[in-house]
Amino acid sequence: MTAPPDTNGGKVTSLRELPQSIEPARDLWPGIEAQLGEIPAETLGAGTVPPRRRGQPLRWLAAAAMVASVALGVWIGRSLLPGTAGVGTPPVSANRTAVPPLAPTALDAAYVSDPRYAQQRAALVQALQARLAALPPPARAKVSASLAAIEKAKQDLEQALGRDPGNALLQELLVNTYQDEMRVLTDVHEASDPGRGI
Amino acid sequence: MRITLRGATALLLFLACVSGSAAADTTFDRNVPAQPRGAVDISNVSGDVRVSSWDRAEVSVHAELSGGIEQLDVSSEGGRTVIRVPQSHSSGRGGEAHLQVKVPKDSELTVSAVSADLTTAGVLGVQRLNTVSGDVTAELAGADLELQTVSGNVHLKGHGQPARLHVRTVSGDLHLEHGAGDLEASTVNGNLEASLDTARSVRARTTSGDVRFEGTLARGASVDATSVSGNVTVRTGAEGGYAYEVSSFSGDIGDCFNAAAERTSKYGPGTRLEGTRGDGAGHVRVKTMSGDIQLCDHR
Numbered sequence: 256m257t258a259p260p261d262t263n264g265g266k267v268t269s270l271r272e273l274p275q276s277i278e279p280a281r282d283l284w285p286g287i288e289a290q291l292g293e294i295p296a297e298t299l300g301a302g303t304v305p306p307r308r309r310g311q312p313l314r315w316l317a318a319a320a321m322v323a324s325v326a327l328g329v330w331i332g333r334s335l336l337p338g339t340a341g342v343g344t345p346p347v348s349a350n351r352t353a354v355p356p357l358a359p360t361a362l363d364a365a366y367v368s369d370p371r372y373a374q375q376r377a378a379l380v381q382a383l384q385a386r387l388a389a390l391p392p393p394a395r396a397k398v399s400a401s402l403a404a405i406e407k408a409k410q411d412l413e414q415a416l417g418r419d420p421g422n423a424l425l426q427e428l429l430v431n432t433y434q435d436e437m438r439v440l441t442d443v444h445e446a447s448d449p450g451r452g453i
Numbered sequence: 454m455r456i457t458l459r460g461a462t463a464l465l466l467f468l469a470c471v472s473g474s475a476a477a478d479t480t481f482d483r484n485v486p487a488q489p490r491g492a493v494d495i496s497n498v499s500g501d502v503r504v505s506s507w508d509r510a511e512v513s514v515h516a517e518l519s520g521g522i523e524q525l526d527v528s529s530e531g532g533r534t535v536i537r538v539p540q541s542h543s544s545g546r547g548g549e550a551h552l553q554v555k556v557p558k559d560s561e562l563t564v565s566a567v568s569a570d571l572t573t574a575g576v577l578g579v580q581r582l583n584t585v586s587g588d589v590t591a592e593l594a595g596a597d598l599e600l601q602t603v604s605g606n607v608h609l610k611g612h613g614q615p616a617r618l619h620v621r622t623v624s625g626d627l628h629l630e631h632g633a634g635d636l637e638a639s640t641v642n643g644n645l646e647a648s649l650d651t652a653r654s655v656r657a658r659t660t661s662g663d664v665r666f667e668g669t670l671a672r673g674a675s676v677d678a679t680s681v682s683g684n685v686t687v688r689t690g691a692e693g694g695y696a697y698e699v700s701s702f703s704g705d706i707g708d709c710f711n712a713a714a715e716r717t718s719k720y721g722p723g724t725r726l727e728g729t730r731g732d733g734a735g736h737v738r739v740k741t742m743s744g745d746i747q748l749c750d751h752r
């Protein structure tokens with residue numbers, strides 16, 4: 256660390272006499288962070304070191320943003336296709352089958368940021384149990400297995416993306432998997448629709 | 454002992470009669486005129502549907518009905534023949550209908566079923582086949598095929614005539630032999646196994662099911678296969694060769710021509726294999742997350 260310049264009236268005659276860096280008298284980070292509004296200032300001590308783990312959520316956000324931008328385009332294209340309209344069936348209670356919960360995950364949140372997509376998906380998921388109950392039992396078991404496979408694929412891909420957020424291959428496969436999930440939900444919905452079939 | 458044998462024989466005969474009557478309560482036969490290139494729509498919930506073709510300008514329907522189903526709705530008007538199995542709600546049990554339908558060979562065929570199995574043979578027009586859990590067996594001609602099933606397995610047999618084939622299942626397997634033209638197939642956890650004599654475009658996608666493609670590519674043709682965790686095997690050759698791009702996040706990549714896959718990242722997982730066979734006119738692209746990939750020349 257270079258010594259600070261003479262502040263007692265000494266004149267600086269050359270740039271070389273200036274320090275290359277100056278340490279602040281105290282840790283300024285807590286105040287900065289508090290002003291950013293992310294963490295209350297009182298939770299940070301005077302000598303708190305800036306948390307390096309903050310890079311992890313940022314990487315997730317970066318990955319989520321990338322996936323969201325691709326996914327939104329894909330979904331817009333898909334939403335123009337027939338078969339997904341009018342899926343707002345109210346939830347109906349039915350016998351529970353071994354269907355994995357289709358709960359949103361970290362990247363779900365980015366993907367489903369479009370409210371229309373979120374509405375359609377929520378309606379399909381809500382109606383899923385009733386729709387499954389209307390299928391022939393062998394088909395019901397196989398579809399449940401398929402939905403479990405999709406859920407696992409999503410988790411695996413998101414886990415991998417957490418480690419490598421910029422991986423274009425994983426992003427593409429994740430978008431494919433979301434598309435497949437919507438396709439299966441739509442197919443199940445239509446297949447169990449009385450008098451309509453798939 | 455003689456009495457016992459006689460009794461047993463009588464019992465067997467009785468059971469045979471009972472089971473026979475349970476299998477088919479009644480039969481239904483009807484022929485209606487149809488146009489040589491008209492449309493035929495068939496729907497059935499349970500049982501099976503077998504469609505074959507002939508050179509006559511009429512549609513023939515033979516059905517064995519049970520479970521309270523007593524007849525079919527058959528109509529023919531304006532070049533469209535419709536065959537529907539009405540569902541019996543009064544019997545309290547699910548009815549079954551086993552249909553044998555003959556259609557003019559150039560007909561455009563649409564069949565919808567829930568748990569009924571579908572079989573088609575000799576139909577030269579476009580086929581649209583939909584089931585929920587029934588299996589589908591179809592013979593392909595040079596016309597397009599649109600096939601969709603939830604859990605049914607699909608067996609397709611072609612004769613090397615180019616067509617556009619679009620097959621979608623959720624958990625059903627697809628087995629295609631002697632196809633040609635364009636194939637677009639997707640499934641979640643079913644397996645896709647396709648053999649095309651001459652392919653223009655192949656797109657296959659699974660979540661966890663395996664993909665196996667074997668065939669010859671026309672000049673400039675393309676193969677795109679993706680899977681999350683399924684294994685992908687491509688055996689192909691092409692007029693004019695092909696360029697290949699194969700990548701996997703954590704799966705193994707292998708090939709039969711001594712090309713070495715490279716790591717995509719110095720520190721993380723990921724491998725990629727790129728290169729060219731022949732003039733590189735066609736394209737082969739395969740991507741997986743954890744599934745293994747094998748790329749070989751078609752023998």
